[in-house]
Amino acid sequence: MRILLVEDDVRLADTLAEALTDQRYIVDVVTDGEAGWHQAKMLDYDLLLLDVMLPELDGISLCHRLRSHNYSMPVLMLTARDTVSDKITGLDAGADDYVVKPVDLQELFARIRALLRRGHASSPPILEWGNLRLNPSTYEVSYRDILLHLTPKEYGLLELLLRNGRRVLSRSVIIEHVWSLESPPEEHAVKVHIRSLRQKLKAVGSAEDLIETVHGMGYRLKQLV
Numbered sequence: 375m376r377i378l379l380v381e382d383d384v385r386l387a388d389t390l391a392e393a394l395t396d397q398r399y400i401v402d403v404v405t406d407g408e409a410g411w412h413q414a415k416m417l418d419y420d421l422l423l424l425d426v427m428l429p430e431l432d433g434i435s436l437c438h439r440l441r442s443h444n445y446s447m448p449v450l451m452l453t454a455r456d457t458v459s460d461k462i463t464g465l466d467a468g469a470d471d472y473v474v475k476p477v478d479l480q481e482l483f484a485r486i487r488a489l490l491r492r493g494h495a496s497s498p499p500i501l502e503w504g505n506l507r508l509n510p511s512t513y514e515v516s517y518r519d520i521l522l523h524l525t526p527k528e529y530g531l532l533e534l535l536l537r538n539g540r541r542v543l544s545r546s547v548i549i550e551h552v553w554s555l556e557s558p559p560e561e562h563a564v565k566v567h568i569r570s571l572r573q574k575l576k577a578v579g580s581a582e583d584l585i586e587t588v589h590g591m592g593y594r595l596k597q598l599v
Contacts, residue, residue: 407431
């Protein structure tokens with residue numbers, strides 16, 4: 375799941391981005407409304423986390439602009455002003471929910487989960503490849519019912535591979551889907567995470583070559599027998 379965070383308070387933005395990354399979301403951060411507008415047009419986001427008071431273009435105006443251009447991703451507003459009139463203004467502009475600053479992280483996580491569930495009327499299907507299972511609703515990964523403990527990047531990488539099966543994924547495609555724009559990986563980061571993921575899969579009994587390297591092209595899952 376990819377979230378666009380539009381917040382001009384750099385310290386708060388860093389705190390929220392780190393916390394959301396720990397929850398296995400990919401988070402892109404911009405610090406003003408116009409930048410938020412341009413970024414929202416570049417990538418498909420699952421949710422927009424939007425501060426109300428922003429430079430260049432305020433959050434209410436940005437939300438209204440997005441809705442007027444038929445962008446339908448859930449919008450969760452961040453505001454320091456907890457008045458009924460402010461909430462009505464945001465909701466009328468197209469926001470789906472509000473969180474009041476100072477932000478309680480557990481409340482934020484719960485509201486994000488609720489909005490994402492609302493956007494997907496039914497629970498997302500469990501992804502399977504042989505004995506390997508990944509549950510996008512619970513973020514649990516298992517092989518023959520043995521749980522794997524993955525880092526957020528390893529989880530994102532495995533989910534991407536499972537969603538694409540035998541399709542070869544290039545390094546650039548993996549980076550685009552698994553890394554945020556603010557933290558582009560070093561040259562060998564993809565290879566390092568693939569190696570770590572292979573080791574963890576092997577430790578629970580999976581074939582070492584479950585993730586295939588297609589030389590000069592990228593990675594894919596091994597053909598099931």
